[in-house]
Amino acid sequence: xxxxxxxxxxxxxxxxxxxxxxxxxxxxxxxxxxxxxxxxxxxxxxxxxxxxxxxxxxxxxxxxxxxxxxxxxxxxxxxxxxxxxxxxxxxxxxxxxxxxxxxxxxxxxxxxxxxxxxxxxxxxxxxxxxxxxxxxxxxxxxxxxxxxxxxxxxxxxxxxxxxxxxxxxxxxxxxxxxxxxxxxxxxxxxxxxxxxxxxxxxxxxxxxxxxxxxxxxxxxxxxxxxxxxxxxxxxxxxxxxxxxxxxxxxxxxxxxxxxxxxxxxxxxxxxxxxxxxxxxxxxxxxxxxxxxxxxxxxxxxxxxxxxxxxxxxxxxxxxxxxxxxxxxxxxxxxxxxxxxxxxxxxxxxxxxxxxxxxxx
Amino acid sequence: xxxxxxxxxxxxxxxxxxxxxxxxxxxxxxxxxxxxxxxxxxxxxxxxxxxxxxxxxxxxxxxxxxxxxxxxxxxxxxxxxxxxxxxxxxxxxxxxxxxxxxxxxxxxxxxxxxxxxxxxxxxxxxxxxxxxxxxxxxxxxxxxxxxxxxxxxxxxxxxxxxxxxxxxxxxxxxxxxxxxxxxxxxxxxxxxxxxxxxxxxxxxxxxxxxxxxxxxxxxxxxxxxxxxxxxxxxxxxxxxxxxxxxxxxxxxxxxxxxxxxxxxxxxxxxxxxxxxxxxxxxxxxxxxxxxxxxxxxxxxxxxxxxxxxxxxxxxxxxxxxxxxxxxxxxxxxxxxxxxxxxxxxxxxxxxxxxxxxxxx
Numbered sequence: 121x122x123x124x125x126x127x128x129x130x131x132x133x134x135x136x137x138x139x140x141x142x143x144x145x146x147x148x149x150x151x152x153x154x155x156x157x158x159x160x161x162x163x164x165x166x167x168x169x170x171x172x173x174x175x176x177x178x179x180x181x182x183x184x185x186x187x188x189x190x191x192x193x194x195x196x197x198x199x200x201x202x203x204x205x206x207x208x209x210x211x212x213x214x215x216x217x218x219x220x221x222x223x224x225x226x227x228x229x230x231x232x233x234x235x236x237x238x239x240x241x242x243x244x245x246x247x248x249x250x251x252x253x254x255x256x257x258x259x260x261x262x263x264x265x266x267x268x269x270x271x272x273x274x275x276x277x278x279x280x281x282x283x284x285x286x287x288x289x290x291x292x293x294x295x296x297x298x299x300x301x302x303x304x305x306x307x308x309x310x311x312x313x314x315x316x317x318x319x320x321x322x323x324x325x326x327x328x329x330x331x332x333x334x335x336x337x338x339x340x341x342x343x344x345x346x347x348x349x350x351x352x353x354x355x356x357x358x359x360x361x362x363x364x365x366x367x368x369x370x371x372x373x374x375x376x377x378x379x380x381x382x383x384x385x386x387x388x389x390x391x392x393x394x395x396x397x398x399x400x401x402x403x404x405x406x407x408x409x410x411x412x413x414x415x416x417x418x419x420x421x422x423x424x425x426x427x428x429x430x431x432x433x434x435x436x437x438x439x440x441x442x443x444x445x446x447x448x449x450x451x452x453x454x455x456x457x458x459x460x461x462x463x464x465x466x467x468x469x470x471x472x473x474x475x476x477x478x479x480x
Numbered sequence: 481x482x483x484x485x486x487x488x489x490x491x492x493x494x495x496x497x498x499x500x501x502x503x504x505x506x507x508x509x510x511x512x513x514x515x516x517x518x519x520x521x522x523x524x525x526x527x528x529x530x531x532x533x534x535x536x537x538x539x540x541x542x543x544x545x546x547x548x549x550x551x552x553x554x555x556x557x558x559x560x561x562x563x564x565x566x567x568x569x570x571x572x573x574x575x576x577x578x579x580x581x582x583x584x585x586x587x588x589x590x591x592x593x594x595x596x597x598x599x600x601x602x603x604x605x606x607x608x609x610x611x612x613x614x615x616x617x618x619x620x621x622x623x624x625x626x627x628x629x630x631x632x633x634x635x636x637x638x639x640x641x642x643x644x645x646x647x648x649x650x651x652x653x654x655x656x657x658x659x660x661x662x663x664x665x666x667x668x669x670x671x672x673x674x675x676x677x678x679x680x681x682x683x684x685x686x687x688x689x690x691x692x693x694x695x696x697x698x699x700x701x702x703x704x705x706x707x708x709x710x711x712x713x714x715x716x717x718x719x720x721x722x723x724x725x726x727x728x729x730x731x732x733x734x735x736x737x738x739x740x741x742x743x744x745x746x747x748x749x750x751x752x753x754x755x756x757x758x759x760x761x762x763x764x765x766x767x768x769x770x771x772x773x774x775x776x777x778x779x780x781x782x783x784x785x786x787x788x789x790x791x792x793x794x795x796x797x798x799x800x801x802x803x804x805x806x807x808x809x810x811x812x813x814x815x816x817x818x819x820x821x822x823x824x825x826x827x828x829x830x831x832x833x834x835x836x837x838x839x840x
Contacts, residue, residue, distance in 0.1 A: 233754060241754050241778065303779075386767070394593060394601050397781070400772045407746070409767040412760045415784025418601065419663075421757070422782050424775025 135159060136166070139480065140265030141454055142192040143182045149458045150182070153192055155261060157269045158253070162209040164269050167219060172263035173198025173288040173447070174473035176319065176380065179461050181250055190250055196263030197223045197248040198291040200284050201477075203275075210272045218284065220276040220437065221268060222291035223247060223427050226254045229273070237429040239274075264457065266480055276434050279441035286446035289319065289472040290437060292427065293447065297324035298436040299428035300376060300399040301331060308332035310373040314353070315388060317344050320378035320401060322448060322471040325351045328376070330443040336368065338375075338388070347470070351448075359387075370418070372396055382406040389414045389422060397421040447472045453479035495519060496526070499840065500625030501814055502552040503542045509818045510542070513552055515621060517629045518613070524629050525573050526565040527581070532623035533558025533649040533807070534833035536679065536740065539821050541610055550610055556623030557583045557608040558651040560644050561837075563635075570632045578644065580636040580797065581628060582651035583607060583787050586614045589633070597789040599634075624817065626840055636794050639801035646806035649679060649832040650797060652787065653807065657684035658796040659788030660736060660759040661691060668692035670733040674713070675748060677704050680738035680761060682808060682831040685711045688736070690803040696728065698735075698748070707830070711808075719747075730778070732756055742766040749774050749782060757781040807832045813839035 135156035142153035160166045178195035180186055199221040203213055213219060226246035227234050233241035246254050249262030261268075278287055297320055306312055312333040314324045321337070328335045329352035336355035337348035345356040357364045365387075373396050375388055380402035386409065389398055398421070400408075410422060428436065440446065448471045452460050460473040495516035502513035520526045538555035540546055559581040563573055573579060587594050587602035594602050606614050609622030621628075638647055657680055666672055672693040674684045681697070688695045689712035696715035697708035705716040717724045728751050735748055740762035746769065749758055758781070760768075770782060788796065800806065809832045812820050820833040 236754075238754060238779075394596075394598060397783075400775060403772050403776060407769040407771040410770055410782070411767040412763050412784060415760060415782065416763060416786050417784070419598075419785050420783065422770070422775065423757075423780065424772060424777070425779050426776050 136267070136269065138261070138265055138267055140194045140261065141457055142194045142261075142264075144192050146184045146189065146191065147182065150264070153194060155192070155194070157261065157267070158256065158258065160205055160207050160269050162207040163271050164207045165203050165210055165213050165219070165272050165275055166205040166267060166269050167199070167201040167221070167275070168204045168267050169199055169201040169263055169265060169477045171200050171285040171288045171477060172196040172475045173292065173449075174457070174460055174464060174475065175292050176464060177292070179464065182461070188250065190259055193250055194261035194264050195249055196265065196475075197221070198288045198293070198474075199248070199263035199268060200278055200288045200291070201268075204267070207272070212272045213275055213277070218278045218280055220278045220287065220291045221248060221263065221270055221274065222276065222295060222433055224430070225260060225270045225274050237431040239429050240427045264454065264475060266477060274430060276430070276437055278437060281441055282444070282446050285451055285474050285476065286449055287437075288474050289323065289447035289449065290440055291433070293319045293323045293472060294327070294440060295428040295433045295436050296320055296401050296425070297376060297378070298327050298439070299432055300401065300423070300425040301328055302432070303425070304374050304397055304399070306331050306333045306374055310334065311336070311371055311393070313338050313368070313372045313375045313391060314378065315375060316378040316402070317348055317471075318378065318467060319447075319469075319472045322351055324376045324378060325353050326445050329353070330439070330445055336372070338391075370394070375399070376401065378402055380404055385410055385422065386414055389420055392418065392420045394418045395420070397423055399423045399425050401425050449474045451476050455479065496627070496629060498621070498625055498627055500554045500621065501817055502554045502621075502624075504552050506544045506549065506551065507542065510624070513554060515552070515554070517621065517627070518616065518618065520565055520567050520629050522567040522569040523631050524567045525563050525570055525579070525632050525635055526627060526629050527559070527561040527579060527635070528564045528627050529559055529561040529623055529625060529837045531560050531645040531648045531837060532556040532835045533652065533809075534817070534820055534824060534835065535652050536824060537652070539824065542821070548610065550619055553610055554621035554624050555609055556625065556835075557581070558648045558653070558834075559608070559623035559628060560638055560648045560651070564627070567632070572632045573635055573637070578638045578640055580638045580647065580651045581608060581623065581630055581634060582636065582655060582793055584790070585620060585630045585634050597791040599789050600787045624814065624835060626837060634790060636790070636797055638797060641801055642804070642806050645811055645834050645836065646809055647797075647800075648834050649683065649807035649809065650800055651793070653679045653683045653832060654687070654800060655788040655793045655796050656680055656761050656785070657736060657738070658687050658799070659792055660761065660783070660785040661688055662792070663785070664734050664757055664759070666691050666693045666734055670694065671696070671731055671753070673698050673728070673732045673735045673751065674738065675735060676738040676762070677708055677831070678738065678827060679807075679832045682711055684736045684738060685713050686805050689713070690799070690805055696732070698751075730754070735759070736761065738762055740764055745770055745782065746774055749780055752778065752780045754778045755780070757783055759783045759785050761785050809834045811836050815839065
């Protein structure tokens, strides 16, 4: 074989030393952290991480906003890098491949959800960080790190055509917006609106435009207009402007709602055309208040969407490579992550921070 | 021609005397009422009404619950009868035909909604009662009456195979439940739940069973179990029984919610399987409170549905004729309508009152 050194037939007895940045306790700043990962088993690959995107979920986990965090916590689930070792039974990837990892690193592979290629709903799915590893009491550590070990089935192929640092955010922000746009068959002849122009929203605009839809950005901030149009949106509506808002009532076939702060769902549902669907991917703490009248008079739907399955994530990456779509990013050094969290919270980023792991 | 007397070339100068029962003012008992209808124009048919179903909307209109009632009000939009005269340009129907009229008697025929066969969303749609007539300041009067005049395009063909009095409720309760079941492609291999076993719910059970789905009735009333199974449901769940409710969490592909009283949408959304949809056809006064988490973690949808278009109503009537589906009814005399309203409000009817117009 050409690469005998990198091939593995048995899990090593010792573990693999790794380094990264972690929150050592809830809401604390991230600090340098040395830890161990499992050595790659026969079905695993070992990846040297080149870049990792900074998702708002990372900050939610550091703060334990969803009540499920464990510490030390190494965040990061928008991972791209290159394979440096492969297990003996690995068939899908080889050493040197450019690859990505998103929000999931394992699942049972046997349940209905897994069989339907919706591993994100597997009751035994393993998240990329803060989750118990399969068949082990160890917790998973994410992509704010120099390397990662992962079952080959959860490793995505990444085209070499695109700048790798700009691909990283596709692994979460990209698939989270691509999946509902695809499921509802967004395309030519359809009027699509995107609520919010952050990390998710800016990807939604690019993808929906590439799918051929007529795309409007809905925002409370008038100053985002130029950026929205630059990203490819055809229209921009300041939702606080009553005249502008009235002009788009009952017009959209599909609305993608990327807002995580509390907001008035009913107002936006009013902008749906008959038979239209609004999909929320953000998770406000407050429930939506939706009068049945709004849904009934117009055959309208309010739906939710969670990331996407592994096969669909690969489909999204291939689509983005074909259409030359990547994220707009600010590349940062690992040591600047705490400042980046503060800026991200103030929506002061266009549109995604990505950590350069060479800086670790 | 064989029927020269019944054919009309011009609208008559005089109007057509009609009689019925009306609420003369808000919330008053219905009383005998004589009025005039337009004489049939070239595109109209005149129908001798045989039976009219009693829909909960009729009572809402009498009470002006939705703020749009005018008086005198002659309710009734579940109308079946026989054609006694046709306008000269009528091509779809002939004298002697057994026909029906539902919630709509006219629309603009030119807007997007009309062109899409969704006349129920035409901004200039004319409801069967309490609506301004097209090209006339007169109000429409409904089916609690001996006859009605209607544009031929809003007149449905009714099979002679089925008992006519049991067909009447199909014109509203039937199409209101058929339309969402069809739109979401309910069929074999799918688990469907129906919330509520009233006029709408009992039709939903029959239609969903005929479409081949596995049908569960969800009810707060244990005593409805035998009836639910008798109607064809495969399962029955008492939703107040925690063990029973827990047993159906995350199981249904589709839920049809026929409840008009305030209820906990989130509880029922929890019973949807991944990618499932719950459609509400009832109109509670209180908004639904729906956490985004419920929709996102499961790719679930909450939708509304309003009646159905004319073409779809015909499709539903043909489907019911083929499958031998009719409503379970209590036939009443016109004079008993006020008592029937009281019983209907107490859910004391299996499952629809139908007025025998021979009693008028």
